[in-house]
Amino acid sequence: MLKPDMLIDAKDIKSTITKLKNEQDYTILLDVTAIDYLQYPDVTPSRFAVIYILRTSNFKKQLTVKAYVDDKTLEVDSITDLYYAANWGERETFDQYGIRFKGHPNLKRVLNHHQFVGHPLRKDYEVTKGQICTETEDLMDEMIPLLKSKGYKDVDLEDLMLLNVGPSHPASHGTIRNFVAMEGETIKACVTEIGYLHRGFEKACETHNYSQVIPYTDRLNYCSAMLNNIGYCKTIEEMLGVDITPRAKMIRIIIGELSRLTDHIVCNAANMVDLGGLTNFWYIFAPRDKAYDLFSKLTGARLTNSYTRIGGLEFDLYDGFAQDLEDVLKDVEKALDDSLSLIEHNKIFHDRTQDVGVIDANFALDAGITGPNLRAAGVAFDLRKDAPYYGYENFDFDVVVGSHGDVYDRMMCRFEEMRQSMKIIRQAMKELPDGPINAEHPAILLPSKKDVYGNIEGLMNQFKLTFEGIKVPKGEYYSATEGANGELGFYAVSDGSGTPYKVKCRPPCYYALGGYAKIVEGGMLADAVVTMASMNFIAGEFDR
Amino acid sequence: MGLGAEANLGDSIITTKLDSAINWARSYSLWPMAFGTACCGIEFMSVAASRYDISRFGAEVVRFSPRQADLLIVAGTITYKQAPVLKKIWDQMCEPKWVISMGACACSGGFYDNYTTLQGIDEIIPVDEYIAGCPPRPEAVLDAIMRIQERAQDESIIKDRVKEYKGILDA
Secondary structure: EEEEEEEEOHHHHHHHHHHHHHHHOOOOOEEEEEOOOOOOOOOOOOOEEEEEEOOOOOOOOEEEEEOOOOOOOEEEEEEOOOOOOOOHHHHHHHHHHEEEEEEEOOOOOOOOOOOOOOOOOOOOOOOOOOOOOOOOOOHHHHHHHHHHOOOOOEEEEEEEHHEEOOOOOOOOOOOOEEEEEEEEEEEEEEEHHHHOOOOOOOHHOOOOOOHHHHHHHHHOOOOHHHHHHHHHHHHHHHHHHOOHHHHHHHHHHHHHHHHHHHHHHHHHHHHHHOOOOOOHHHHHHHHHHHHHHHHHHOOOOOOOOOOOOOEOOOOOOOHHHHHHHHHHHHHHHHHHHHHHHHHHHOOHHHHHHHHOOOOOOOHHHOOOOOOHHHHHHHOOOOOOHOOOOOOOOHOOOOOOOOOOOHHHHHHHHHHHHHHHHHHHHHHHHOOOOOOOOOOOOOOOOOOOOHHHHOOHHHHHHHHHHHOOOOOOOOOEEEEEEEEEEEEEEEEEOOOOOOOOOOEEOOOOHHHHHHHHHHHHHEHHHHHHHHHHHHHHHHHHHHHH | OOHHHHHHHHHOOOOHHHHHHHHHHOOOOOOOOEEEEOOHHHHHHHHOOOOOHHHOOOOOOOOOHHOOOOOEEEEEEOOOHHHHHHHHHHHHHOOEEEEEEEEHHHHOOOOOOOEEEEOOHOOOOOOEEEOOOOOOOHHHHHHHHHHHHHHHHHOOOOOOOOOOOOOOOOO
């Protein structure tokens, strides 16, 4: 049975994790979550357990730590003083499960609105029970202590201008609310509020069978839906112990890298709109539409493709795919050159982006920032290199690294990563093996229509899979892939039935946004806008 | 010296109905306020970008300021937390104003039938046109804009539009 790597006593959480951090180099906190065992078929020591997912500083190893929480107190020690990332991680666990973290500086809701009563991810919370929100929060409960911690007295507060950027603001890229205190044009304090697009992904997983979850994963990061499909299916396949076919692996790499391409295009195009350069947007959005044509031809949908299946893929590549793909790549290459020719030697662009929104490498690691945002800060971490899957180790490509961690580095890292992705795609197309796209496994993949209509086994198989879903062996498991914005992980718990008992998504954006307020403090408001654009926050992903 | 029609017409006067003249102007100069929250927002970016080019319909002046806009396009999921924000934006828009609900989530909550998602924006604001799809293709958005244009042509400027609407956030 799949189990977490460590099971510890709840009162040892702090000491154990301190030890793991200091002695065994688990310096990155990836995620915090909880499990409610109320309806679990096995007897557990208590109703709730908290889970911590950690990673070593060389990114090679990950570790899941689990502790059962005392039913009476529902309280565990906070580890916010060990990891900056724990701040939002613990808040989310409190919000969704009602587990309190002793010593947390600001334990309040983060995804649900402040008028919400109860904790939605508890098993006894009814999935459809919505609660109307009539007023927005004023956030002064966070802002005033923050300003006081920066040395402001009550009398000084009147000299500051308090301003809301978002939740509906053209420069906020999705529904993020940043509440800033400004002295002139300088941001002195910033409080980030999210949850405006919290769509209950994790609760939805618990009411749908394993295959039905795939369309929900599309809508996490809708700029690179197929990378999310792959991340989720890979987790479930690993729980099932299924190895997908070589062809399916290679197609997943091709499609995944193409999705990374479109994701980076949206990020950089929107970033340059925020900088006032609309021409770039026209230049690089056109080839993106061409990539979408290819996706439509392959999967039937432009944005939300649901292309992967547990155990393989929905369709094989169509005739003429290679030519279409090459056309897209050529167009993207040209668009990149065009776009870069406009900004490469542009003084305004350099002044607006260089030394702006700097993310310090140590802070990035502490806050759990991964992906291009971390690489731009000079840390060469990429799961495709450090914990390769699907044979990424056989490809010739570079991890793109910045030096300064500013907006310029993040944009240029993305530009270069697009080139690296194209390099991977071209190698993969050359090496593409023949053979089936789906694993031979009647308990996982739907039978062919010939069998459904032709024999009783096929018919029954179709019924069973459709009505009951894929039966995943009991246990819990964490797996991660390199999403477009960083480490995209899924922590799945199975009770042996066809419906996930719990799926926790570890979205890269959530932790990046958790660190955003710290990054923009001390900078100008206009710079905060481009900093936000360059970090590529996707609302569907951090809010889920 | 004018060009085209005005050159031929010279100093003549054209008579028409006030409704026709104003509705004609309104329908070909819609100023959309794009309330993009999620996936549909990304597709709306495609509508505005080079290939689909919303400016062919005279609706390219995408304003993120409700007071300058007359067409609200709700593109994306609206949660209960977001609902008061959306309602405030709709309230701030001056008459005449139209609303397009873009995509399954905005129309009905889509497949997010759960504790957090508003089951259709028509629970809080009146909607003129619904677009199906998850997300809809850009062509569908253009189609809805044309339907709004037809509506705008048909209305009388002296009559108030929607007044009797009452949503769950109206006290």
